[in-house]
Amino acid sequence: MEIAHKDSASLLRRLNPGDWLYALALAGGALFALRQYGGFMDIYDKAILLFTVPGLAVMGFAWKPFRVFLAAATALALVSISLYQGDLARAEQVFFLKYLISSQTAIMWMSALFFIATGAFLLGLVARSDFADATGSVLTWCAVTMGTTGLMVRWYESYLIGSDVGHIPLSNLYEVFVLFALMTGLLYLYYEGRYATRRMGAFVLLVISAAVAFLLWYTFSREAHEIQPLIPALQSYWMKVHVPANFIGYGAFALAAMVGVADLLVRKGILASRLPPAEVLDDVMYKAIAIGFAFFTIATILGALWAAEAWGTYWQWDPKETWAFIVWLNYATWLHIRLTKGLRGPMLAWWAIVGLVVTAFAFVGVNMFLSGLHSYGSL
Template identity: 35%
Template sequence: MSIDDTLARYSDLAYETASAVYALVLLLLIVQYASARARQVTERELVPAGGVAAGSDTPGKISEEPRAPLSERLGNIAFSVLFVAVGLQIASIVLRGFATGRFPLGNMYEFVSMATAAAAVVGLVFMRDQRYRGMWAFLLVPMLILMFLAGTVLYSDAAPVVPALQSFWLPLHVTIVSIGSGVFLVSGIASLLFLYRLRQPEGAESGNVLGAVARRLPDARTLDRLAYRTTIIGFPLFGAGVILGAIWAEAAWGRFWGWDPKETCSFIAWVLYAAYLHARATSGWRDTKAAWINVAGFVAMLFNLFIINLVVSGLHSYSGLT
């Protein structure tokens, strides 16, 4: 099977550009936070005890309609630019598929690209409300780390897949698992921020940097609901991926399940997410205990992605690295 080198280069260029645009969005969100923080400090200094802020309306004075604060405008720009980054990343995946003449999920580079794109799309669906703007920075950091690793350490040139992956099961099994992994990325970050938010309540001291960062996030209940809602979507997706993988294993290796390291770790992650959903519905476990179980599931997913694929040898060693 011939490889279209031109399309492969365009795919890599789109991926690199998407990474740069994601980094720009993260920078805009950091500047947004800094400007909002500076504005709050300035207002506290200018408002005397019992007075009104400088520039505010006073009796007998007609003021123009106030302009949106710089922090709000930066947040709107960042959210708009985010769509460009997602579009570029999806274009990169599509071009990779056309360049290789196969479904673009044959190695870890392609898997991570699909998973991070899925995380971004899920974020756009569930975090489009302005109250989630402060959370986007925390989601983009792990996304950029994963994309950097995929584009450097895990990168593989456009090429045909190994014979074991030349099956119609590849688009079904790996696509569902990668999308489920992206959904779990959003869920795991939401639970981590939920635990962080509980430690920094609304009444935190204004001079406390950690408290100031926490106030830019949604409230703890909102973060907990986001983690729960996304896990409800990711859990059946990942479960379906595991089941389809077992069917593929029977067709390829003559058995449904062989306790291969990848299979075992995937099953452990699936059980952890099942335990989280059960704990989330159980009185007394809904808060921190359930959130920690969700974080454990997230860690198991990362362990499965990196340690199992790169360190432990098994039947699923298709990272594409040499």
Template identity: 40%
Template sequence: MTDYTLAQLSNYSVYSAMVVLTLAMLAHGLYLARIVPARESASTREEAPARELVAAGVGSEGSAASAEGAGGATADAVEAEPRSARKAAGIARMLTLLGTLLLVAGVVLRAAEVHRWPLGNMYEFAIVGAMFTLLAYVGWSTRRDLRWLGLFVVGPVLLVLGAATTVWYTDASELMPSLRSYWLAIHVTVATMTVAVFTLGAALGILYLVQDRLEASDAPPRSFMGRLPSARALERMTYGAHIIAFPMWTFTVIAGAIWARQAWGSYWNWDPKEVWSFVIWVVYAAYLHARATTGWKRQNAVWIALGGFVCVVLNFAVVNLFLVGMHSYSGL
């Protein structure tokens, strides 16, 4: 099979994944739209007993959280889901899984086409990062009910894939000499995996801030956010995602310094990419410190985490394109 054929198959796989994921996004939205009447009714009935259970403690904070169910809703609320909502959720899950498999195929075919690890330019970074984000979501979904989160994961992934195929796409090319190292597979792969987890954490953080504001207003659960878990549960999930991602980003920065020593003769060169990677590390370290510090509101801590994600986006979409340095590998 020629490289040209592999390139066509890779592109077809990515385009097919985008079509399937678009349908998955619609199905996720339909699930949220269909579940709201039953979820609101059930939450109204169970509000008092649920609060009594949490107040009792049940032994620990984690036990209280389990009373909310896998996705933050009560067991009765899940059982009260209308059949149309369950059907839409099932379709959304299958389409998301299919879209993920198609994207994986696109990445594998791209790797076969270029005869190397597919992380040599912006286009490849984008499709691999989108793939890891979907894999993280699908994998997490096997452990708990995250049907309510699908819309907020698939949507951003589609935006990234859209930019990758229209703005950042480049044909296969040889790697620059400094990139021809096994550190490409280690350093850049871990970096893209970390960005995937940061993306999930940012989505959860935004949902938490909105949910917390609505709960503080004591408004009846009739808004769109009434379909999602409680603010308390969303904040714990946000923290959990960042607890996983932060050590991975720490490894990314250290591995990058080791690779820089081999490629350029110095561990640190004050390159724009190196500086921004360190800025990201500092901001997320500040979030984790604020989260563990007595007297800090968790809402303020989450705002710091979202600031860290803004730095991640700038590092990828701005630094790679507009700041010239040793890491000018966008391919554009």
């Protein structure tokens, strides 16, 4: 994500053989997917697949651990797919599918791992234990790996139900909650590495745990995990770009708010000796909001392009659109105040926390309390 100030020439120069292998694997994977599943894609789907290759490559070049994570998740997903042998019923019969890497099971593992990771980070914070922190970090990596595997396998399973049912698992509230947990987790891991501190984990993992708790409630009491076919309005390649961009935004805003909480505590002298200094937290908060804002801007624009195609209007002040606009305005103002006015301090941290409330309303509240075109995941 820190692409800009290191020019691409120097980035290429710093590549090691592992990077090249990684890029080669990505390209190979994309070609394999094209050959194997090209029949299910239209030209736009194929273009998106091809653009994913350089996107993920640069991600991995700039953030080395990401390569291992992606390789692990992909390998697990491929094992799962090969165990299925094209038969959904095998999810009940094959031990590894039933208890490890079928989509639901993998997502359950992700949930459990996130909970344990939260506990580990909290323990690390209370006991000043670096070992507990390191454990939390490893568990978070495992959680995002299992979650990513779960989503990839779910994608495959949806096609086993029926080729007219199959679609990328980004289509309802259940699926995007998994995505939210993944994005927030990955963003956290990135900042953890970049700022070489694991003490923010206790705070960020709390918001992920809250999302996972919701996810479990949604599964157990609403049976929301069932794969549903797509209504006509959602049958579009736009979903593949609009939704992930949105959730980089949501995840980053959630992370910023939780770091904001830590920032406020440090400024009040609470846990100050166990947490990074306020300037570091402040900087993470800014970075997260900046990346969140940039991607949220893209997501909203992509949403508008999609709306123009599906509903005939790029903007019609539907409640979801309006709240996206409010979220955007909120963080635009935050950035103006920080960058132009140069303001620092507790006020921005408070604002980031309020920002999460606004974001949460745009994400879930609109579906619960307001009706509109975006009501795909009603509660």
